[in-house]
Amino acid sequence: MKRLGKVPTAVSSKSCRESKPLSHAEKKLNCNLAELAAVRDFVRQACGDSVLDQKSITLLELALTETTSNVIRHAYKGRTDGRIDISADTYADRVVIKLYHRGLEFHPKPQELPRLDVGQEGGYGLYIIEHSVDEVKYLREKDGRNCIVLSKSRGESHRKIGSQQIQTRSSNNGAEG
Amino acid sequence: MELKVEKVGDVSVIKVPGRSLEASNVEEFKQDILPILNESGRVVLDIKNLDFVDSSGLGAFLSCLRTLNERGGDLKIAGMTKAVRALFEVVRMHRICDSFDTVDEATKAFE
Numbered sequence: 649m650k651r652l653g654k655v656p657t658a659v660s661s662k663s664c665r666e667s668k669p670l671s672h673a674e675k676k677l678n679c680n681l682a683e684l685a686a687v688r689d690f691v692r693q694a695c696g697d698s699v700l701d702q703k704s705i706t707l708l709e710l711a712l713t714e715t716t717s718n719v720i721r722h723a724y725k726g727r728t729d730g731r732i733d734i735s736a737d738t739y740a741d742r743v744v745i746k747l748y749h750r751g752l753e754f755h756p757k758p759q760e761l762p763r764l765d766v767g768q769e770g771g772y773g774l775y776i777i778e779h780s781v782d783e784v785k786y787l788r789e790k791d792g793r794n795c796i797v798l799s800k801s802r803g804e805s806h807r808k809i810g811s812q813q814i815q816t817r818s819s820n821n822g823a824e825g
Numbered sequence: 826m827e828l829k830v831e832k833v834g835d836v837s838v839i840k841v842p843g844r845s846l847e848a849s850n851v852e853e854f855k856q857d858i859l860p861i862l863n864e865s866g867r868v869v870l871d872i873k874n875l876d877f878v879d880s881s882g883l884g885a886f887l888s889c890l891r892t893l894n895e896r897g898g899d900l901k902i903a904g905m906t907k908a909v910r911a912l913f914e915v916v917r918m919h920r921i922c923d924s925f926d927t928v929d930e931a932t933k934a935f936e
Contacts, residue, residue: 682849684848685845688877703907703911706911707911710879710911710912710915713847713879714879717848761916761917764920764921765920769891770880770881770884772884773879775915775916776880779915780915
């Protein structure tokens with residue numbers, strides 16, 4: 649995992665939504681469910697010095713595990729040659745995790761609370777993702793790379809879910825999936 | 826997956842090994858627990874070793890519950906860690922399955 653190091657944490661209240669993170673970490677994954685434990689390790693390490701409490705970190709782990717599992721099984725349809733790149737940026741008030749992949753594009757609708765008593769064993773992942781973090785975004789870059797953004801803030805905040813097509817960024821993390 | 830079973834009266838206490846129950850190992854769990862469920866009516870799943878359960882693991886628990894309910898039995902869960910409790914709270918698992926801090930409390934709940 650590449651870390652760029654930390655910036656001093658003294659920031660003004662006006663700049664709580666500043667674009668420059670306090671710390672940044674990245675990890676490249678193989679397209680294999682065996683990587684899920686490594687995904688959780690990544691979240692714990694990246695969030696270790698963040699503003700998030702333990703429960704929030706746990707929920708972020710859960711959301712990223714579900715997201716990664718969905719990408720492996722559905723976006724890449726079980727292909728083992730797909731690449732997944734994840735990054736984590738910590739800010740004064742939140743942690744933002746991004747998962748990049750070149751599998752099938754997916755833009756889910758907001759999910760309702762699942763009924764667990766109807767004999768359905770699966771299909772809970774999207775609801776869990778949506779309700780474990782404060783914001784989920786499904787983005788598509790112009791070069792075809794997909795980006796799923798999970799944001800977890802300190803304290804209570806509104807859940808948001810959205811998707812959009814964005815311009816290809818001029819800088820990237822060198823990931824090709 | 827080695828599942829250890831202990832009988833407490835007519836309750837089967839199944840200790841779930843490993844640190845996680847997730848997409849990568851859930852099929853093995855479901856395969857190995859099914860014969861035990863078919864021999865049991867009242868089951869306590871001892872999950873205190875599990876640091877993490879994802880939606881696949883949740884589905885496996887629901888599968889266990891359904892298998893037992895179909896035969897008039899029931900499932901209780903014991904020893905949730907904070908991480909597993911966080912998942913259960915998100916999906917409100919308490920609405921259909923009772924959970925307890927200890928195996929002892931869970932087995933007594935069947936009385």
